[in-house]
Amino acid sequence: MIGYLNLILRLVIWFLLTANLSVPNIIIGVTIALLLPHSHKVRGSLTDWLRALWGTIVAIPQAYMEAVEIIFRPHNFEEVTMEQVQPNRPPGLVFLDIFLITFTPKSIVLKYHEENGGYEVHWVRRRKKV
Secondary structure, eight states: OHHHHHHHHHHHHHHHHHOOOOHHHHHHHHHHHHHSOOOOSOOOOHHHHHHHHHHHHHHHHHHHHHHHHHHHSOOOEEEEEEEEOOTTOOHHHHHHHHHHHHHSTTEEEEEEETTTTEEEEEEEEOOOOO
8 A cells, every 4th residue: 555655656746846747747757656766664654645645735735825925925034944854754755745845935955864854944934023
């Protein structure tokens, strides 16, 4: 079951990157998803994978809303934070976490610190009035 979720995850990422659902693009996406190396050591639980797939679905409208918000309400405050990774997170889900953070316009992962399990994330925010 986890293998199928891994394949679906790769296809979803492919379709998000290409924004093309034509038959040739689907064939290319399936081919690439099957040819990419698979890690059989750390698989993650079914709930982790389902949560990650749901996060991917939620990230699409969130990205559009953030883009519109930046257009109409300028964000001129920046900060860099360290976000912790869940312990024993499979590499595929770590990649998806980084992809989802970077997919939204207000944030980007600057660096993944494998030794301490954290992402260095740059945020663009509105300065709160005090």
